[in-house]
Amino acid sequence: MFRNQYDNDISTWSPQGRLHQIEYALEAVKQGSASVGLRSNTHVVLLALKRSSGELASHQQKLFRIDNHMGIAIAGLVSDARVLSNFMRTECMKSKMMYDRPMPGSRLVSLIGDKAQVNTQNYGRRPYGVGLLVASYDDETGPHLYECLPNANCLEYYAVSIGAKSQSAKTYLEKFAKDYGETDVDALIMHGLHALRETLQQDKELNLKNCSIGVVGKGQDWDVIEGDRLKAYLEQLETGAATTETGAAATTAGDLPQGEAMDTE
C-alpha cells in the first residue's frame, strides 16, 4: 500500500537525505505548460505557452503584471500563483507608499524565497505548487531575470525555462546563450519563441491564442504583447525569417560551447 514510507509529510527526511513532498511539488511545476525567460543587457522577455481545457474554453493566463517595472510568468498551480502575485503586488505597493521607490526585484524575490521556505519546514503545511519566472527592471541595477521554485530556491539567470518539456527550451537557450547580451528586444523575443516552440507537443504549433509574450526593460514598462503585434512575431517565426542575429548565430551554433544542462538541485 505504501510505496514510500517517507513521503507522507513535508518535514520527515528520507534516509537518503531527501524531502519527498518538496520534490513532488517540483513535479507539479513540471506538469504546467512551459514558460521561458531571457535577458539582454537592457531588457527581459518572458514567454509562455497557454493551455485551454477544450475547444469551448478560454486559455489560462500565464503572465501577470506585478508593477510597471515587473512581471512574472508561471508554471504549475495557477491558484498558488495568484496568491503569490497578489503578495508581490502588495509588496510593490508598500514600497511605493513607504519609500516612493519601485520594489527592487532582488528583494521581492528573497521575500518570496522566505515565504516558500517556511512551507518546506513546518509540519502540516504544503509547498507552493508553482514555479515563477520574475522579470524586473531596476533603475539602479538594470534588468534581472529570476526563477523561484517551490523548494524555495531563487536564482538569477541569463535565460531559463520552467514547466512541461522545459528541458528542450533550455537546450535551445543554452545553444544561443552568447547572443542575448547585446541583442535588441525583437531578436530576444524571436529567440524566446524558438525556445518556446521546442516545448510544444507534436502536431501543435504556436498561435495567437496559446502564446503570451511580456517585455520589461530600460524605458519600457511591463507590456504584454498580443493581437496584431504578436501576430507579426508569429509570422516571422513561421516563415523562418529569423532576425539577423538569430540567423548568424544559427550557422555558428556548432562552434559554441554547450553549457551544462541546468537542473534545479
Add this chain to the structure above:
Amino acid sequence: MDHFPTNWGNPRAENVDSYNTYPVASHIGTVPHSVQQIAGYGHTNGHPTSHTQSPVVTGTSVLGLKFKGGVIMAADNLASYGSLARFRDVERLHQVADFTVLGASGDMSDYQYVKNLIDSQMIKEYNADDGHTLATPNIYEYLWRVMYNRRSKMNPLWNTFVLGGVHKGERFLGAIDLKGTPYQAASIATGFGSHLAQPILRKELETLGGEDQISEEQAVKIMKKCMMVLFYRDARSMNKFQLAKITEEGVTISEPMSVETEWGFAENIRGYGA
C-alpha cells in the same frame, strides 16, 4: 480566563494598585474602586487616555537653502526646557545617508526616536547589500509616512523636520511638520525662523537670481546672517550653531561656530538689561 489584571479583584494588601497595573488603561468598566481613585487613571474616572499635548525639551529653528551645486542647512546647538537653556551641546543636524542630512526642530526626544527609526532603516538597507540604497527622496517619503501615521493616531511626533540632500544630480530640500505636511522649496525655515529667516532667504534668492546663482560662499554668508538675526530676536536660540553642506562630493557638518554680535544698543532699551 480574564487576562486583564485590573479585573482580578481585590489587591493583596494596600487599597491602591498593588498589582502594578497603573497606568494601564482598563478595557472593562469593572475596575476596583481603589484603582479608579488614582488621578488620570486610564479610561475611567472621567480621564481619557492622553497623548502628547505639547513638546517638552525643544530645539528652535532649522534653516535650509539650495545653492549652486548643493544644499546648505543650519541649526543651533540648544535644546531648551521651556525658556530654560537646558542643553547647550545638542546636535540637531544628523547625517542619515551618504548624501542626506536631517535637521530637527521641536521635541528633542521625538527627534531622537525618529533618528533611531531612520538609522534602523539605513542599516536594514545596508545589510541587504544588493546595490540599492535609500536616497534623499526615499527617506523623505518614509519620514512623511511616519509623521502622517502618528498624527492619524492623534499622537503626533512634535517636530518640524528639514531634509536636505543631493540625488542623481538633483538637489533636494524639504520639510515635514507634525501633521505630516510635506513642503519642498529652494529655501526652508522652521519655527520662529519661518518668520525671521525665511523672508531674508527669499529676498536673497530673488536678488541673487535663484538657487542656481548662489555660490557656496554666498550660501554660507546668508546662513550666518540668518542665524545672527535669529539669535538677536529668538529668545530660544543660541549663538552656537552648525552648518551642514551637502554636495555631489558628500556631506560635511561643521564644528559649532558663532557670529559676531553687538549689544551696545541694549543700554538704551528700557528693561533689556541696564
